[in-house]
Amino acid sequence: MRVTFTVNGRQHEADDVWEGESLLYVLRERMGLPGSKNACEQGECGSCTVRLDGTPVCACLVAAGQAEGREVTTVEGLPEFARRRAGGAERAAGDAEAAAELSPVQQAFIDAGAVQCGFCTPGLLVAADELIERKPQPSDADIREALSGNLCRCTGYEKILDAVRLAAARADETREVV
Amino acid sequence: MEFLRPASWEEALAAKAEHPSAVPIAGGTDVMVEINFDHRRPGHLMDLNRIPELHEWEVGDETVRLGASVPYSEVIDRLATELPGLALASHTVGSPQIRNRGSVGGNLGAASPAGDSHPALLAAGAEVEAESVRGTRFIPVEDFYTGVKRNALAEDELIKNIHIKKADGPQQFSKVGTRNAMVIAVCAFSIALHPESRTVRAGIGSAAPTPVRPRAAEDFLGAALEEGGFWDSGATLTPSLAREFAELCAGACNPIDDVRGSAAYRRRAVGVMARRTLGWTWESYRGNRPGGTTTEGGAPCA
Numbered sequence: 001m002r003v004t005f006t007v008n009g010r011q012h013e014a015d016d017v018w019e020g021e022s023l024l025y026v027l028r029e030r031m032g033l034p035g036s037k038n039a040c041e042q043g044e045c046g047s048c049t050v051r052l053d054g055t056p057v058c059a060c061l062v063a064a065g066q067a068e069g070r071e072v073t074t075v076e077g078l079p080e081f082a083r084r085r086a087g088g089a090e091r092a093a094g095d096a097e098a099a100a101e102l103s104p105v106q107q108a109f110i111d112a113g114a115v116q117c118g119f120c121t122p123g124l125l126v127a128a129d130e131l132i133e134r135k136p137q138p139s140d141a142d143i144r145e146a147l148s149g150n151l152c153r154c155t156g157y158e159k160i161l162d163a164v165r166l167a168a169a170r171a172d173e174t175r176e177v178v
Numbered sequence: 179m180e181f182l183r184p185a186s187w188e189e190a191l192a193a194k195a196e197h198p199s200a201v202p203i204a205g206g207t208d209v210m211v212e213i214n215f216d217h218r219r220p221g222h223l224m225d226l227n228r229i230p231e232l233h234e235w236e237v238g239d240e241t242v243r244l245g246a247s248v249p250y251s252e253v254i255d256r257l258a259t260e261l262p263g264l265a266l267a268s269h270t271v272g273s274p275q276i277r278n279r280g281s282v283g284g285n286l287g288a289a290s291p292a293g294d295s296h297p298a299l300l301a302a303g304a305e306v307e308a309e310s311v312r313g314t315r316f317i318p319v320e321d322f323y324t325g326v327k328r329n330a331l332a333e334d335e336l337i338k339n340i341h342i343k344k345a346d347g348p349q350q351f352s353k354v355g356t357r358n359a360m361v362i363a364v365c366a367f368s369i370a371l372h373p374e375s376r377t378v379r380a381g382i383g384s385a386a387p388t389p390v391r392p393r394a395a396e397d398f399l400g401a402a403l404e405e406g407g408f409w410d411s412g413a414t415l416t417p418s419l420a421r422e423f424a425e426l427c428a429g430a431c432n433p434i435d436d437v438r439g440s441a442a443y444r445r446r447a448v449g450v451m452a453r454r455t456l457g458w459t460w461e462s463y464r465g466n467r468p469g470g471t472t473t474e475g476g477a478p479c480a
């Protein structure tokens with residue numbers, strides 16, 4: 001079957017999709033968006049976390065056909081998504097400067113040393129970004145809760161928590177300046 | 179495989195009548211795991227996400243009408259006052275991503291003895307509204323579970339709503355597992371005090387082939403509270419009474435040994451959860467009576 005939906009603001013289409021195929025498979029293998037990772041295919045690890053009409057979900061548990069006509073945001077779209085949310089102007093596709101730019105939450109993960117092998121990172125970034133959008137000043141309990149569906153085998157989580165705190169604190173400073 | 183995408187409830191019922199073996203998919207948190215791991219290859223997959231009324235809920239005078247596909251996250255955020263037991267249970271399901279998709283309708287469809295909504299539905303009192311092109315049935319939830327991962331739905335039926343009694347007293351849910359997130363219950367327990375009818379109801383999960391109500395325990399406690407004048411006096415519960423309730427709850431179990439826990443452990447854990455949740459709810463009932471005081475402290479945890 002054919003499925004059509006919006007990914008990171010752009011309409012995407014895939015043909016010959018098997019009816020039982022997951023949104024994750026279609027993103028990675030048919031749409032050339034391998035940012036969302038495939039680790040468990042059973043909802044346990046969160047490395048495939050994307051936003052479906054704004055809501056964080058495991059892309060491995062959404063049937064591709066269920067995404068028809070909907071809006072998906074993946075880690076690849078976070079910089080643009082964050083820019084628009086902050087009221088920034090839209091950039092032309094292929095703008096090299098824009099492509100190299102990172103969203104605040106991505107920058108915070110790097111600055112806090114929260115990335116080791118990086119396999120869990122895309123899912124954590126999507127989940128953390130949504131948390132800060134929903135709760136700009138999250139408590140530690142909020143952060144733990146929001147990231148409880150994302151497993152990391154490398155970092156021991158402390159630096160990931162630091163990164164989310166850092167991203168939230170920076171967002172707060174920016175708001176005060178504005 | 180064919181992907182069916184009914185745009186309305188009527189279309190869904192017609193499709194299910196035409197293809198009785200079609201597998202409905204709501205949040206997909208059970209169905210997609212089975213498909214990803216090749217445990218299931220249905221001829222038809224039927225997407226329920228496009229049917230608006232399945233995502234709606236409505237608070238009535240006595241019951242809440244919960245659309246089958248309303249995700250757990252919404253039950254937690256919007257219905258914790260009317261359905262405290264179910265909201266607590268929902269909060270223990272999987273992770274935020276799972277709670278954003280998974281639904282009570284899906285939990286009932288899967289009918290796993292470990293499903294977390296079941297004990298809460300049993301304790302609160304609920305009816306499953308099942309519909310087909312032939313008509314509508316309201317199935318009391320205790321009659322809905324017919325065996326391990328089996329339910330009372332006919333092949334052509336779909337769950338439209340779950341009608342759950344609004345809480346008229348304190349409710350609790352408790353679950354044993356290895357950690358807080360992402361845990362399938364070793365066993366689970368829910369209790370609801372019903373001061374209006376002066377009854378107590380409970381539900382046990384993952385400790386028998388189906389979720390069960392410990393009827394003997396409910397009857398014993400109901401009678402003891404009535405005879406002792408506890409509902410009016412709001413007196414502290416006698417320890418022997420709580421102990422007897424706990425033992426009867428443990429006795430209602432018919433557990434198995436499996437990778438998550440032994441039968442003996444489950445029976446014991448159900449007794450402990452019964453005693454604790456009864457304590458928490460009773461203290462809360464006493465505290466909420468006019469002039470009552472509560473001695474409850476700290477966050478309940480099992």
Ligand SMILES: Cc1cc2nc3c(=O)[nH]c(=O)nc-3n(C[C@H](O)[C@H](O)[C@H](O)COP(=O)(O)OP(=O)(O)OC[C@H]3O[C@@H](n4cnc5c(N)ncnc54)[C@H](O)[C@@H]3O)c2cc1C
Nearest residue numbers: 043204205206207208209271272281284285287293294337
């Ligand atoms: C990582 C992970 C963790 C989990 N943790 C828990 C947990 O802690 N506790 C727990 O209870 N469950 C847990 N689950 C299981 C699952 O999330 C729940 O059972 C959930 O309630 C299923 O809802 P759904 O909408 O996703 O169902 P789906 O997967 O869409 O469907 C489940 C079943 O119900 C049927 N169905 C769905 N809607 C209807 C309808 N309207 N009428 C008739 N049949 C229908 C489907 O055909 C299927 O057989 C977990 C799952 C995962 C992947």
Ligand code: FES
Nearest residue numbers: 041043046048060
């Ligand atoms: S790949 Fe989807 S949760 Fe692990």
Ligand code: FES
Nearest residue numbers: 117120152153154
């Ligand atoms: S950085 Fe390796 S899994 Fe998290």
